[in-house]
Amino acid sequence: MGSGRGRAGAEAGARAGAEAGAGRVGSGRAPSLRWRIVGAVALLLVVTNVVVGAVTVVAFREYLVGRLDAELATAAGRVVGDGGAPPSGSSGSGSSGSGSSGSGSSSDGPDPDNRFIGVPGQAAGTVVAVFRSGSTALAGYTDSEGRQHGLTTAQRRTLAAIDHDGSPVTVRLGSLGSYRAQAVGNGDDVYVTALPLGSLDATIVRLAVVFGGVTLLGLAVATWALALTVRRALRPLERVAGVASDVAALDLERGDTDITARVATSDLTANREVGQVGTALNRLLGHVGRALTVRREAEAGMRTFVADASHELRTPIATVRAYAELSASSHDLRAVHANVDRIATEAVRMGDLVEELLLLARLDARTLAGSAPLVVEALDLTSIVVEATMDARTTAPGHRWTLEVDAEPVTVDGDAGQLRRLVRNLLANAASHTPDGTAVVVSLQRVRGEGQQTVRLVVANDGPPIDPALLPTLFDRFTRGEASRSREHGTSGLGLAIVQAVAQAHGGSVRVVSGPGRTAFTVDLTHTASSGPSPAQ
Structure with missing residues (x-):
C-alpha cells in the first residue's frame, strides 16, 4: 500500500514536471511580455516620430515656400516696375542660347540691355x-x-500657360527643375518671373535625412533603455513566478505539506501590480x-480513531472468545451459565x-454537510433532564443529586434521542469520575437574548x-480521565465527544x-420559538 502511494506520488510529480516543462516550452515559443512591451513602445515611437517628422518637414517647407514667394x-x-516697355518681336525665340565666355556683355543673350534679365x-x-499678345517678347x-x-x-509654353492673376504657382521647367512662378498682366503684356526651388528642395531633403537619422538613433537608444527598464520592472514578477514554480515542484501527494516559499516583501513593494x-x-x-x-x-486523527476503536473492541472480543472456549470445555452448567452471562x-x-461510533459518524457527516440533526421537533427539555436525573439517583445512589x-417547561427544537443521550452522558460522567458523597447539581434555565433565547x-x-x-483534549474521542485505559467505571471514552x-x-x-x-459542564442551546413541530429532516 505504501509503495502504491509512493508510485502515485511519483506519477503526480512526473505529471507536474511535464506540465511545468510544457509551460516553459510554450513560454519560449510565444514572445515574452518584456519584448512585447518593448516592441509596442518602439512601434509607438516610430509612428510618433514619423508623424512629427512629416509634419515638421511639411510645415518647414511651407515656411520656406512662403519666404520664396x-x-x-x-x-x-522689380521686373514690371523697372524694366520699361518690352522689346517688340520675339527676340527670345529659338533654342536655349548662351553668350560668350565673358562676363555677359549687352550684345549677348535674349536681353542684351539687361532691362529684364540680369538686372x-x-x-x-x-x-x-515677357509675352505680348500671346507671343514671346x-x-x-x-x-x-x-x-x-x-x-x-x-x-516658354509652360510659362505662357500660367494665369496672370499674380498668384505664385509651382512649375516644372524641364532640365532647369522646379520653379515658383508668378505672372502679372499689364495691358497686353504679361510678365512672368520664376525663382528656382532647387536649393529649397535640397534643404528639405537634408532636413528629412537628418530627422530620419536622429529618429533611428533615438529609437535604438530608447529601445535599449526601455528593454533595461522593463527588465528591471518585471524582475519582481519573475521572482513571483519562481515562487509559484517552486511550489508546483513540491510533491504534495506524498506529504510535502510544509509550503515555506513566499514572495519577498521587497517584491511586494516593488510596484502595485506585482504587489x-x-x-x-x-x-x-x-x-x-x-x-x-x-x-x-x-x-x-482518523488513524488514531481507528486504532483506538480497534483497541476498544479487541478487549471485549477477546473476553467473549475466552468465555466461549471455557464454556465449550466445561461440563459445569453453573459455570457455563456464568460464562454466557459474561x-x-x-x-x-x-x-x-x-x-456510539455510528452516532458520532452520522453527526460528523451531517455537520460537514451543514445539515440539521436527524429529527427536529419541539421538545420539553425539562422532562428529559428530570428523567435523566432520576435515573442517575437510582444508578449512583452514593452521590447527592x-x-x-x-417552573415553566423549557422547550427546544431538536432530536429527542440525541438530547437525551447528551444529558445522560453528562450525568454518567459526573457519577463515574467522582467519589461517593459528591454533590452533583443539575440546573436548566433560559437565558434571554435579542430575537431568540438560549437554553x-x-x-x-x-x-x-x-x-x-x-x-484541552477532554472532548476528544477515547479520552479518559488521567489518560488511562482503565475500565474501572466501564467508560469507553466517547461520552463527552458525543456530548460535544x-x-x-x-x-x-x-x-x-x-x-x-x-x-x-455547561451546554448552551439556541432556541427560536416555533408554533409546532418541524418536519423531519
Whole structure:
C-alpha cells in the first residue's frame, strides 16, 4: 500500500514536471511580455516620430515656400516696375542660347540691355519671360556667372500657360527643375518671373535625412533603455513566478505539506501590480498550507480513531472468545451459565460502543454537510433532564443529586434521542469520575437574548478537579480521565465527544470549567420559538 502511494506520488510529480516543462516550452515559443512591451513602445515611437517628422518637414517647407514667394513678389515687382516697355518681336525665340565666355556683355543673350534679365539685384537662376499678345517678347535666365540663357519652346509654353492673376504657382521647367512662378498682366503684356526651388528642395531633403537619422538613433537608444527598464520592472514578477514554480515542484501527494516559499516583501513593494499578484499568491499559499495541515491532522486523527476503536473492541472480543472456549470445555452448567452471562455483558458493551461510533459518524457527516440533526421537533427539555436525573439517583445512589429547573417547561427544537443521550452522558460522567458523597447539581434555565433565547444546561459537582493537562483534549474521542485505559467505571471514552457532537449538531456549544471545589459542564442551546413541530429532516 505504501509503495502504491509512493508510485502515485511519483506519477503526480512526473505529471507536474511535464506540465511545468510544457509551460516553459510554450513560454519560449510565444514572445515574452518584456519584448512585447518593448516592441509596442518602439512601434509607438516610430509612428510618433514619423508623424512629427512629416509634419515638421511639411510645415518647414511651407515656411520656406512662403519666404520664396515673398522674394518672388519682390523680383516680379522689380521686373514690371523697372524694366520699361518690352522689346517688340520675339527676340527670345529659338533654342536655349548662351553668350560668350565673358562676363555677359549687352550684345549677348535674349536681353542684351539687361532691362529684364540680369538686372542689378536679381538672383542667379531667376527666369524672366515677357509675352505680348500671346507671343514671346523675351524669355531667359542668368546663371551664377551672369551669363544669359534662353528658354526652350516647351519651357516658354509652360510659362505662357500660367494665369496672370499674380498668384505664385509651382512649375516644372524641364532640365532647369522646379520653379515658383508668378505672372502679372499689364495691358497686353504679361510678365512672368520664376525663382528656382532647387536649393529649397535640397534643404528639405537634408532636413528629412537628418530627422530620419536622429529618429533611428533615438529609437535604438530608447529601445535599449526601455528593454533595461522593463527588465528591471518585471524582475519582481519573475521572482513571483519562481515562487509559484517552486511550489508546483513540491510533491504534495506524498506529504510535502510544509509550503515555506513566499514572495519577498521587497517584491511586494516593488510596484502595485506585482504587489497585488504577490500578496494574492502569498494568501493562496497560506490557505493551501493550512488546508494541507488540516488534512494531515485529520488523517492522523482518523488513524488514531481507528486504532483506538480497534483497541476498544479487541478487549471485549477477546473476553467473549475466552468465555466461549471455557464454556465449550466445561461440563459445569453453573459455570457455563456464568460464562454466557459474561459473554452477554461484553456483547452489550460492544454493541454500545459500535452504536456510539455510528452516532458520532452520522453527526460528523451531517455537520460537514451543514445539515440539521436527524429529527427536529419541539421538545420539553425539562422532562428529559428530570428523567435523566432520576435515573442517575437510582444508578449512583452514593452521590447527592440536586435538580434546579424553572417552573415553566423549557422547550427546544431538536432530536429527542440525541438530547437525551447528551444529558445522560453528562450525568454518567459526573457519577463515574467522582467519589461517593459528591454533590452533583443539575440546573436548566433560559437565558434571554435579542430575537431568540438560549437554553443553558449546567452539570456541576464538588468533586476532585480535572487535571489541567487533560482539559484541552477532554472532548476528544477515547479520552479518559488521567489518560488511562482503565475500565474501572466501564467508560469507553466517547461520552463527552458525543456530548460535544450533539451540542454542535443542534447549533450549540459545550464548555467545562474545573477547579478545586467545583467542576461545571455547561451546554448552551439556541432556541427560536416555533408554533409546532418541524418536519423531519
